[in-house]
Amino acid sequence: MLHTIFFLSSLLIISSHASVQDFCVGDLKAPEGPAGYSCKKPSLVTVDDFVFTGLRAAGNTSNIIKAAVSPAFAAQFPGVNGLGISVARLDLAPNGVIPMHTHPGASELLVVTQGSILAGFVSSANDVYLKKLKRGDVMLFPQGLLHFQINSAGVNSIAFVSFGSPSPGLQILDFALFANDLPSKLVEKTTFLDDATVKALKAVLGGTG
Amino acid sequence: MLHTIFFLSSLLIISSHASVQDFCVGDLKAPEGPAGYSCKKPSLVTVDDFVFTGLRAAGNTSNIIKAAVSPAFAAQFPGVNGLGISVARLDLAPNGVIPMHTHPGASELLVVTQGSILAGFVSSANDVYLKKLKRGDVMLFPQGLLHFQINSAGVNSIAFVSFGSPSPGLQILDFALFANDLPSKLVEKTTFLDDATVKALKAVLGGTG
Amino acid sequence: MLHTIFFLSSLLIISSHASVQDFCVGDLKAPEGPAGYSCKKPSLVTVDDFVFTGLRAAGNTSNIIKAAVSPAFAAQFPGVNGLGISVARLDLAPNGVIPMHTHPGASELLVVTQGSILAGFVSSANDVYLKKLKRGDVMLFPQGLLHFQINSAGVNSIAFVSFGSPSPGLQILDFALFANDLPSKLVEKTTFLDDATVKALKAVLGGTG
Amino acid sequence: MLHTIFFLSSLLIISSHASVQDFCVGDLKAPEGPAGYSCKKPSLVTVDDFVFTGLRAAGNTSNIIKAAVSPAFAAQFPGVNGLGISVARLDLAPNGVIPMHTHPGASELLVVTQGSILAGFVSSANDVYLKKLKRGDVMLFPQGLLHFQINSAGVNSIAFVSFGSPSPGLQILDFALFANDLPSKLVEKTTFLDDATVKALKAVLGGTG
Amino acid sequence: MLHTIFFLSSLLIISSHASVQDFCVGDLKAPEGPAGYSCKKPSLVTVDDFVFTGLRAAGNTSNIIKAAVSPAFAAQFPGVNGLGISVARLDLAPNGVIPMHTHPGASELLVVTQGSILAGFVSSANDVYLKKLKRGDVMLFPQGLLHFQINSAGVNSIAFVSFGSPSPGLQILDFALFANDLPSKLVEKTTFLDDATVKALKAVLGGTG
Amino acid sequence: MLHTIFFLSSLLIISSHASVQDFCVGDLKAPEGPAGYSCKKPSLVTVDDFVFTGLRAAGNTSNIIKAAVSPAFAAQFPGVNGLGISVARLDLAPNGVIPMHTHPGASELLVVTQGSILAGFVSSANDVYLKKLKRGDVMLFPQGLLHFQINSAGVNSIAFVSFGSPSPGLQILDFALFANDLPSKLVEKTTFLDDATVKALKAVLGGTG
Structure with missing residues (x-):
């Protein structure tokens, strides 16, 4: 067992500092830089920093667009800070629509998990890419291009959209x-x-x- | 209407070449480089290059791990090539397990869409981050770290996992x-x-x- | 002089291969990948690959917008391929306007070199940033956000806009x-x-x- | 109008945090990291953070090199912080010269807006790329390579140079x-x-x- | 000499702020972000921030693995912070072994400087790449893949390993x-x-x- | 054993394509792009693609600088292509010198493995960082800055230098x-x-x- 202690101590200097390099859970109250939020101290990080439960329930679709976007971006889910990825939940009531918008900082992958969605985007060459998606279908929306989603089912539709950035941004055209x-x-x-x-x-x- | 033609032609040189910059649908038979596959010619690209239907059905879980991983990475879904993002579907039958593994090239976000999953990862500091996830819960697995998922429901569980890379890789420890x-x-x-x-x-x- | 030859030959293996790493002039007919065009052979590269003379003259502003955009992006100026930068010339006749648009892949810096321009952009938070710019003024438009430029002089105005990408893309809202x-x-x-x-x-x- | 309020509130959580992701105006007094300065609070940002008027007038060329470099880098123009781009103005009196130098961190694009400039760079392979540039001409200088600019007109010449970094650095050989x-x-x-x-x-x- | 002063002053605004862009020596007590530690003030930086003497002596190999890893990562050698590179020293006594491990955040290059080392890695495709290395040999271990090193000499062996990250991380499988x-x-x-x-x-x- | 086959086949589609994502051994005869050489087919890759034996022997120092640089960059060692790292061996005979030079594309870490070396670099702020290094010492040279190495021992000195790029480039000032x-x-x-x-x-x- 003595050997083990030697072993442990010889490697300890690496391990004790390595943790923060694995991740950088955002400290929303500390200075923010171009690469994201400052890191929460690794010793204070728990599994709950890596789990987000805010997407369990449907967003409120009792509004003019009959739809809701519930984000799990770095500002809501600090565990993704610095790790190049985030997610959001879309809820579309019958006739619901996510209006024409862009994400200035990331490409998007949409997965339909309930119902059916008509989605489309327009390229820089002004070509239109339009598809009616069924449950389980995946559609890609390249970074920064105008796109939209419309419920094409008679019932509530749900999708999860993931982004190649912890803070993809959202610019809704009409807004x-x-x-x-x-x-x-x-x-x-x-x-x-x-x-x-x-x-x-x-x-x-x-x-x- | 003449003015419109002038307008169109003055901007045409930009638009006609811009398309390929929006995306680079992978041509799996052309040379591949460190940044990904060569691009399919934009004129040949259709909406179907951006839609993947291979995740509609459950993967076959009649195997030793009672689980299946169905990827929509660049090699299966060339539309994500070069865009820093991809997705996969996990199916876990009762007692199913995705064994200890790493993705050498990307962080992962898991969303449970059916059932319940016990998931965990181990950091470089050897700390364990372990959580039982319900439907709608999201969990993050930082890049390159050992992690696993186990069905914690008595029924089939499903999750969609997205990655911050079009080709995240997969190294299963036992393999x-x-x-x-x-x-x-x-x-x-x-x-x-x-x-x-x-x-x-x-x-x-x-x-x- | 013999020593010189030794000197030269000892370092030759480095130098002879190093050139292509300095730059990657785009070969527009070879395969293109996510990071840009394939490189022209270094031995065929001349100074003219790094010089673009297409912005000497004003673009044709006899059109509906009374304006012209003349790009020197990788597709027109292959010398910038892979080097993270490009430029364009804007010509605005009296009452000319560059309509609301985005560049999906890059931030933009505008320098007014003649006349006066009213420019603005809208952030993801829907805040408006609007300014009348004089000759010599510089304005920044962050990546992917809607922006526009309007001639605010009674005479022709000119600006040069540079981008943090060799292929910034251009999505004109109305188009x-x-x-x-x-x-x-x-x-x-x-x-x-x-x-x-x-x-x-x-x-x-x-x-x- | 009630519906509008629902609409607004359902999207507010996204929008209210998105702004800072669009840009990160440098706070020159806060901690600086490898990716740049800390961000000024979005609520304090105004259009003047994105406009730089310091390049309106010619720099002082009454010096040994008969030339002046006026930078709008992140340290002078914090709006570019984190956005991968910056600009500078070159003024060259008759016989003026910007001596042999490098930018360790960025490629450069030069646009001549007045007069005429003889410019050149040397590659890693020791090849010389030399050109006399007229008004409106653009020349590229790849990252980190030795280059120079000399006034080749009998009158004052002006150029604007943009860089693929908010802080390109400048190492003048003789210095x-x-x-x-x-x-x-x-x-x-x-x-x-x-x-x-x-x-x-x-x-x-x-x-x- | 007066001209010199003009010259110096005209360029001073650039030079005085440029230093911090050349490097960002880590201040281990200041906030840390996704891109690394905050920068030490340039005026306080000395050559000793760029020199690390902790690898002069062999690590202690009197342990269960008969081996030692001595890192010069950002946490030990703050000069590499933000610069994409780091190094470590491996000491392997006879029969020493660096057990199966990964570096989640970087590829590794090993150079044998004394003795002989049997090294190997396993790819995502489960292929094994195994080689006995002599003094002066270099071997590459791609990012995030399982690999190991074993002393294959009857005497002490030494290697220096460099990484494409200032904080490559280290996950030892058994730990x-x-x-x-x-x-x-x-x-x-x-x-x-x-x-x-x-x-x-x-x-x-x-x-x- | 039947279960194993199911297990294998369910994961095969991932694994069979994953290899090329782990690495991209350069095919020096295929098209090259901004991110590096095209990839050799994974099925043709062997361990010898990841091992470089060209640094075993000293370079020839019988020349005017009494020194030799032996690179293992992507052009000599295609295994590093796309992986952000490379290495070279420096041999300095008594009075040998590696003259003032820059690497336009990467920072450098030097490890002295024999003898003693006086090394230095100059920052953008024209500050000099100068140190006499002993065996085992490490020194960092930030990207793109002028630096040099001089043998400060009466005997041959050796160093291994690693770079944060597979093709760091080399511009020797006098050349x-x-x-x-x-x-x-x-x-x-x-x-x-x-x-x-x-x-x-x-x-x-x-x-x-």
Whole structure:
């Protein structure tokens, strides 16, 4: 047993410092840098930092889009910080839609786990890639491209979407154009939409200007 | 309408070449490099390159581990080539187990979609992170660390696992040690297992030497 | 002089192979991979592979947007292949506009070299960042976010925009929505635009469906 | 309008945290890491963090090299922190020269916006790539290689140079050899320059030893 | 000399901030992020931050494996922080062995500098790559794969191993399985080892459960 | 045993394709891309692709610098292709010197294995980091910075240097300035060396112009 102790001690200097290199659970209150949040001290990390239970239940779909996005990104699930991956749950009630949007920082893989979803994206060459997906089907949405998901079943549909980034971002087109103080004139000039349309959507989505 | 044509043509040189930058669907028969497969010509790419239907059905769990892993990695689903992400389906029959293994090239996120799974990983500091996961729970396994999944329900359990790489690799511990021609003496000397154990497992798993 | 020869020959094996590592001028006809085009043979590379003269003259702004984008991306300027950087020239006639768009794969830095430009972008949090830029001013547009540029001078304005990628991509919002065969019903459902608006813009921009 | 509120609230958890992922404006007084400066709080970020006006005017060329380099790197323009890109302005009076130098951390793209510049770089294979550039011409200098720029017009020349890094670094050959306390004997032994030359240049450039 | 001062001052703003971009010596007491430790202030950095003398002497091989691993990773040698590289010294007494292990975060290059070493690794495809190495031989172990080294000389052998990461991590198989509180039943179920074997190794290596 | 076959077959699709993801041994005759050489077919790869014996013997130091650099970069040792790491052997006879040089693409770690070496580098801030290294000492040279090594022992010294890139490149200052056709006038204008010095070194090193 004495040998074992020698063995252990000779390797201890490596092991005792190695843990933090395996992962970097985000400390949401410490400084954040371009690569992500600062790391929680390894000695304080428990298995619960690597488990996220917030996707068990369906999101609330009693809204205008009849849909909900429940993210498990680094800000909600600090265990993924620095590890290049994250996930979210999509719930789509009948006629539900995840409106046209982009993720500026990551590609997305969608897996349908209940119901059926019509999904599509548009490439830089303006080609349309459109498919009705069944349960178990997987669809890829390349980084930064406009895409959407629509419930194509008469019942609730569910999907889990994973991203190649712990913080993929989300820019919803209508929000970007109509839910802030970007002046209507600028929206019109840069999108060719007419004034009535822009003002109507600003009214619905809470935009000003 | 003439103006439109000018508009279109002035931007055409960008758009016509941009497509391939959005994605690089793998051409499995062309040269492969460190970053992945060569790209299929964009003009030949269709939506079906971005949709994978091979995970609709359960994998065959009538085997010794009562479990199946069905991958949608770049080699099976060339649409993910170069995009830093992939997915697989796990099916675990009652008492099924995905044995101790690593993915040398990527972290993993597991989502339980049916049943219940006991999962765990071991860090470089030899700490154990172990949790029983319910439907909808997510668990993270950091890159390159030993981990496993065990069905903890009396019924079939299903999970979808996503990876931060289009080709995460998979090294199953028992296969690496006992299913090849690595001489028994070397296995014993480097694992401290005794000769009888090594030879018994080699016999079961098809190893020689 | 004999010593020199020894010196040269002892180091020759390094130098003779090192060149291709310095750069990888794109061979546009060879296989392309996720990291870019295959490399032209170093022995065939000349200084002209690293010089692009296509931005000397203004682009043609006699079009509906009164603006032109002239790219020097890897597809036009193969010298930047693999080196993480590219550039384009913007010409804006009076009242010219570069419509709302994104670059899915890179951040952008704009330098005004003539005239004055009103530029803006919208973040994932839907905040608007808007500024009138004078000659010599620099503005940053983070990766993947919607942005635009409008001539705010009574005369022609010019800017050079550089990107942190040899192939930053370009997705123009109106083209993505209205210049392809994405069915009008899907555009409407995912953008909340009304049918008349969608069909009018499809008519102008050449879309079908 | 009630529905809108539901819509907004269901997506709010994503959006409210997403901003910081779009960008990481450098907080120059907070801890710095290998990936760059810590991020300024998103709520404190304004458009002025993304606009740099320090390049409007020419740099002072009343010096021995008749030239000036005005950088907009992360240390001067914190908006580029973490976004893989930066820019600088070069002013070259008649006979002005940017002496032989390298950028250890990034490739460079130069655009001539006034006058004419003779520029060149040397590859690892010791090949010389040399070109006289006119207004509007672009030249690439691959990462880490020795290069220079010389005014080849009888008047002031201006160029904007962009880099594939927010902090490309700058090592000017003569400064590295002759403007510090590297002992003359070591300079001589490692460059084959004679003692008189080394001491003369050390005298001019302020070196000691 | 006046000109020199102009020259120096015109370039000073660049140089004075550039240093920290060249390197980021780890401050082990400051916040750590996914990309590594925070940087020590450049003004406090000395040459001793870039020199590590801890590998001069042999590690203590008076232990059960007759071997020692002495790391110069970021935690021991903060100068490598953020620079993608590190090194360690291996000492193997006669019959010494570095047991089966992985480095989750980096590939490894081994150079034998004394004696002779039998080394091997197993790929994801379960192929075995095995070689007896002489003094001066180099062997590569790809990232994340199981590998080992055994002294094949009758005398002490020494090797230096370098890694493509400042913190490559180290997961020793026997420690991961038998030197912690991972329940024996789970070890058995996920490795197919029998109860007696697992308990015997746990006893030797200090495991519980 | 039947179960084993099921087990094997259920996992075979993963394993059979996984090998190439573990490594990408360079095929020096196939197309090369920005990320490195194309991969040799995994079925043709043997252990000898991962072992390099070319560093067993000392390089020839009978030359003007009394030193030799023997590289094991991707071009000599294709096994490192794509794996972010390489190595070289330095031999320095008494008074031998590795002249001032840079590696444009990688940081370097030097380990002295025989004799004693005086090594140094200069930062972007023109600070000098200089140290006499003994056997077993390690010194780091950050990416792209000028550095050198001088034998400081009366006997032959040996070092192994590893790099954080499979193809780090090598630009030797005197070769870049004096061993090619870069016109003397340009060398003089960009380095402030006088005409006699430049022509003398061009004569020794084989430069023209």
